[in-house]
Amino acid sequence: MPKEVTIADIMRVLEEYDVVELDDVRIEGDVEIELSTGVAVPPSLINALQSSIGVQVSPEVTAGERIENLVEAKFEVAKAEWNGQIEEVTIGASSSDGGTREKTVTIGGEKSLPFYNFDYQMPHPPVITVDCFDISIPLAKAVRGHYQDVMEDPGEWAKKNVHEFGADMVTIHLISTDPLIKDTPAREAAKTVEEVLQAVKVPIVIGGSGNPDKDPEVLEAAAEAAEGERCLIASANLNMDYERIAKAAQDYGHVILSWTQLDINAQKTLNRYLFKLGVPRGDIVIDPTTAALGYGLDYAFTNIERMRISALRGDADLAFPISCGITNAWGAREAWMKYSPIREDSDWGPAVNRGPIYEIMTGLTLGIAGGDMFMMMHPEAASAVKRVTQMLFGSEETADKEIMIKDWVKWKCK
Amino acid sequence: MKISSPMEIWKYLPGTNCGKCGEKTCLAFASLLKERKKKLEDCPPLFEPEYADKGKNLAELLAPEVREVEIGVGARAMKIGGEDVMYRHELTFFNRTALTYDVWDTMNSEDLRERIERITKWQKFYVGTFLNVDAIAVRSVSDDARTFAECVKAISAQTDFPLVLCSFNANVIEEGLKEVSDRNPLIYAANENNWKDFLDIAKRYEVPVTLFSPDLDMLNRLALTFSSAGVEDLVLDPGTYPTGKGLEETFSRFVRIRRAGIEEGNKGIAYPLMSVPLTAWIDGDGDKAEDALSSSYWEGIIADLFIIKYADIMILHSIEPHLLIPERTLVANLYTDPRRPVSVEPGLREIGNPTADESPLFVTTNFALTYYTVESDLNSNKIDSYLMVVDTEGIGVESAVAGGQLNAESFKDTLESFDVESKVKHKTMVIPGLAARLSGETEDVTGWTVFVGPRDSGRIPGWMESNWPPKNAH
Ligand code: SF4
Numbered sequence: 001m002p003k004e005v006t007i008a009d010i011m012r013v014l015e016e017y018d019v020v021e022l023d024d025v026r027i028e029g030d031v032e033i034e035l036s037t038g039v040a041v042p043p044s045l046i047n048a049l050q051s052s053i054g055v056q057v058s059p060e061v062t063a064g065e066r067i068e069n070l071v072e073a074k075f076e077v078a079k080a081e082w083n084g085q086i087e088e089v090t091i092g093a094s095s096s097d098g099g100t101r102e103k104t105v106t107i108g109g110e111k112s113l114p115f116y117n118f119d120y121q122m123p124h125p126p127v128i129t130v131d132c133f134d135i136s137i138p139l140a141k142a143v144r145g146h147y148q149d150v151m152e153d154p155g156e157w158a159k160k161n162v163h164e165f166g167a168d169m170v171t172i173h174l175i176s177t178d179p180l181i182k183d184t185p186a187r188e189a190a191k192t193v194e195e196v197l198q199a200v201k202v203p204i205v206i207g208g209s210g211n212p213d214k215d216p217e218v219l220e221a222a223a224e225a226a227e228g229e230r231c232l233i234a235s236a237n238l239n240m241d242y243e244r245i246a247k248a249a250q251d252y253g254h255v256i257l258s259w260t261q262l263d264i265n266a267q268k269t270l271n272r273y274l275f276k277l278g279v280p281r282g283d284i285v286i287d288p289t290t291a292a293l294g295y296g297l298d299y300a301f302t303n304i305e306r307m308r309i310s311a312l313r314g315d316a317d318l319a320f321p322i323s324c325g326i327t328n329a330w331g332a333r334e335a336w337m338k339y340s341p342i343r344e345d346s347d348w349g350p351a352v353n354r355g356p357i358y359e360i361m362t363g364l365t366l367g368i369a370g371g372d373m374f375m376m377m378h379p380e381a382a383s384a385v386k387r388v389t390q391m392l393f394g395s396e397e398t399a400d401k402e403i404m405i406k407d408w409v410k411w412k413c414k
Numbered sequence: 415m416k417i418s419s420p421m422e423i424w425k426y427l428p429g430t431n432c433g434k435c436g437e438k439t440c441l442a443f444a445s446l447l448k449e450r451k452k453k454l455e456d457c458p459p460l461f462e463p464e465y466a467d468k469g470k471n472l473a474e475l476l477a478p479e480v481r482e483v484e485i486g487v488g489a490r491a492m493k494i495g496g497e498d499v500m501y502r503h504e505l506t507f508f509n510r511t512a513l514t515y516d517v518w519d520t521m522n523s524e525d526l527r528e529r530i531e532r533i534t535k536w537q538k539f540y541v542g543t544f545l546n547v548d549a550i551a552v553r554s555v556s557d558d559a560r561t562f563a564e565c566v567k568a569i570s571a572q573t574d575f576p577l578v579l580c581s582f583n584a585n586v587i588e589e590g591l592k593e594v595s596d597r598n599p600l601i602y603a604a605n606e607n608n609w610k611d612f613l614d615i616a617k618r619y620e621v622p623v624t625l626f627s628p629d630l631d632m633l634n635r636l637a638l639t640f641s642s643a644g645v646e647d648l649v650l651d652p653g654t655y656p657t658g659k660g661l662e663e664t665f666s667r668f669v670r671i672r673r674a675g676i677e678e679g680n681k682g683i684a685y686p687l688m689s690v691p692l693t694a695w696i697d698g699d700g701d702k703a704e705d706a707l708s709s710s711y712w713e714g715i716i717a718d719l720f721i722i723k724y725a726d727i728m729i730l731h732s733i734e735p736h737l738l739i740p741e742r743t744l745v746a747n748l749y750t751d752p753r754r755p756v757s758v759e760p761g762l763r764e765i766g767n768p769t770a771d772e773s774p775l776f777v778t779t780n781f782a783l784t785y786y787t788v789e790s791d792l793n794s795n796k797i798d799s800y801l802m803v804v805d806t807e808g809i810g811v812e813s814a815v816a817g818g819q820l821n822a823e824s825f826k827d828t829l830e831s832f833d834v835e836s837k838v839k840h841k842t843m844v845i846p847g848l849a850a851r852l853s854g855e856t857e858d859v860t861g862w863t864v865f866v867g868p869r870d871s872g873r874i875p876g877w878m879e880s881n882w883p884p885k886n887a888h
Binding site: 068070072073074075076077078080178180210212237239262289291294295296297298299301302305306333341342343348350354357360361391392394396406407411412413 | 501502503518520535536537538539540544553554555557580581582602605606609610613626628630631633634635636638639642643653654655656657658659660661662665666669670671673674678680682683690692693695696707708711712714715718719722723729731734735736737738739740743744746747748750752756781783784787790791794795809810812813816817818850851870871872873875
């Protein structure tokens with residue numbers, strides 16, 4: 001039998017909780033307390049009322065009936081409409097176009113932000129080009145193991161990238177041409193390019209050493225040796241004789257990579273110079289510079305995202321496919337260093353586990369910003385970025401495994 | 415916020431230019447409010463009775479597009495949501511994605527204690543500060559109210575980290591909640607079946623609540639129902655499918671919900687979003703170490719995607735350092751205010767107590783990230799030294815060498831402008847390993863002896879052992 005309670009009993013409890021006055025409270029004959037919306041009653045107070053004086057406080061503390069039905073509604077949101085479109089660029093030439101590539105690669109053509117297929121279906125998925133070098137170079141341990149056997153032979157290296165690691169393309173970096181490394185003559189570098197073109201049938205990227213004085217000569221010789229193959233020549237930039245490189249690319253039928261350093265205006269300027277030299281829009285890819293996760297990735301991300309948005313809004317100077325040097329991720333010490341140099345850090349765990357995920361996250365992040373082509377190095381990182389970008393692109397019709405995601409709460413981990 | 419110019423804000427301010435906010439004029443304060451660099455509370459007169467109405471109106475106008483929800487209490491409390499823009503360069507993102515790591519109620523108490531310890535004690539130094547993770551999610555695998563409550567109790571005795579209590583069973587949630595009702599945990603989750611019970615609980619305990627549905631019409635209905643019942647501290651989980659078509663659609667849901675909230679001002683759905691990259695583990699099919707590594711990478715991939723595209727809180731499983739480090743670093747990167755300067759002042763800095771004759775002179779660029787990395791490596795390892803900061807227009811070493819901002823001339827200019835010679839008597843400088851190619855020319859141009867340091871400043875201690883002090887000085 002319910003205990004009899006007086007209003008005074010209730011007031012005593014309320015006083016204990018420093019409640020002087022309760023607005024919007026009606027206390028009815030059968031002692032059911034109803035509080036209007038907006039009255040904050042601590043759960044502990046309700047408990048106290050219940051236990052100390054046996055008052056039944058309805059769990060429904062808001063005035064009005066218990067809600068029985070969901071509010072009717074439909075979720076709607078508009079599609080984003082952009083004026084601009086990214087240039088579509090094909091790299092590699094098959095025999096019908098005067099080259100010897102068995103497949104070509106086309107990137108760009110977007111009318112929406114990356115993977116925003118609900119606005120406009122992305123026309124081409126991003127592609128991955130895997131690096132090889134014309135000289136044995138120091139590599140992080142996690143990477144080195146995969147290339148140890150081919151480091152002395154760029155042709156074999158390129159083959160491994162394609163046949164074992166599934167690369168869409170191969171990048172040959174002619175870094176030994178740097179006068180401070182080996183000063184390999186341009187003519188010899190051109191031979192290396194020929195070797196790589198012989199070894200693989202995918203389109204290739206030809207990279208210089210980054211030495212602004214030597215690169216024009218090296219890339220010119222390489223372009224000549226690769227005549228008709230529609231390679232991507234990497235790269236022209238503002239602090240070198242870009243005119244010579246652009247001319248060589250045009251004369252021998254290649255695409256040019258226009259590289260600037262985290263600077264939208266510099267990118268527009270260089271692109272305009274290239275237009276002036278008569279480079280067709282369909283022969284330009286841009287590289288606005290990649291920085292590693294934790295070492296400037298935020299600048300690279302925002303720089304690329306801004307460029308892509310400007311391009312979609314109609315800035316034709318920036319409406320080109322974007323290439324990203326994801327291998328730069330290995331510059332992050334977290335990607336390769338055995339222990340943290342900072343004593344107070346929690347344990348970093350094995351370096352071999354960290355490296356690939358640094359490369360993956362740097363790549364995917366810039367892919368979401370607007371990257372169309374990723375230059376990569378670690379095979380597992382390359383395949384993971386490939387897999388996730390394919391999924392986001394919409395290559396898969398179904399989930400590759402039906403999983404009940406709401407069961408995650410009860411998931412029993414092993 | 416609904417405001418497009420500081421003038422609109424100014425109309426609501428007292429207009430007395432009293433200076434209590436630290437600004438000279440109300441208009442200056444208005445433009446800082448607009449940029450969200452100051453808060454309304456910084457103007458005390460606005461809270462006097464005379465201006466109370468205006469203050470209230472202004473608070474409404476300044477409210478962020480996405481509702482801000484607080485989880486936890488005290489110093490550990492965290493805010494999620496509160497965002498105003500779709501792209502960080504338009505202003506900045508404000509409340510970083512709360513990284514929440516799971517524990518479960520079927521763990522034995524020793525494992526539980528150890529896992530909590532690892533989560534709560536984890537730290538990583540980054541750009542002048544230690545990064546930590548944000549919260550703990552407690553999953554009820556047992557589906558048993560008592561078991562869950564005991565687990566929650568044990569956790570709350572061990573840590574004051576904010577908690578997310580996870581079960582679709584309202585009884586389980588309520589029993590757990592009783593243990594931590596004063597800790598303001600987030601509860602997970604109401605769905606189309608259990609929502610009445612969850613609405614009840616959220617009201618009675620006044621805690622934030624997650625609504626779950628991959629069907630956006632249903633999610634919208636749940637959100638409207640809860641908010642119309644006065645429960646507005648909501649978090650929305652539109653479901654995280656980790657692979658295939660499901661992943662493509664998940665990505666679409668996150669973007670479209672945030673677009674509706676920010677670009678279309680649809681308040682009914684403008685709540686913080688939750689992603690659960692932990693789902694990447696559910697279809698993992700073995701306990702081989704190899705599978706665990708690739709599942710962990712996949713979890714990192716899903717985390718990456720939704721840290722960027724609009725998750726305000728996420729629940730993760732792996733607490734291995736190879737995920738904690740990049741995940742938390744990515745959050746730090748995305749949520750850094752892009753309005754902050756890229757570069758630090760060039761000049762000559764002293765680390766510790768250097769002496770003119772014996773301490774090494776290291777050289778770096780004025781790119782803020784490079785500078786802080788080198789500086790903290792020297793400090794953390796207690797290396798008394800000089801650090802010369804060259805103006806490279808805020809570009810890092812490798813790029814500045816390639817781009818010509820770092821060269822023999824810029825070394826020479828810096829030595830001269832900051833009169834380094836009068837402070838460093840040995841006339842020897844240590845340049846970054848990544849700038850090795852500049853060493854010869856720099857010696858010729860400056861007349862200083864140039865040592866090539868390691869490629870990463872983390873290796874300076876080891877480098878010092880074999881290279882400093884120089885064995886045969888010139
Ligand atoms: S404190 Fe308020 S009233 Fe005084 S100057 Fe600042 S904005 Fe104006």
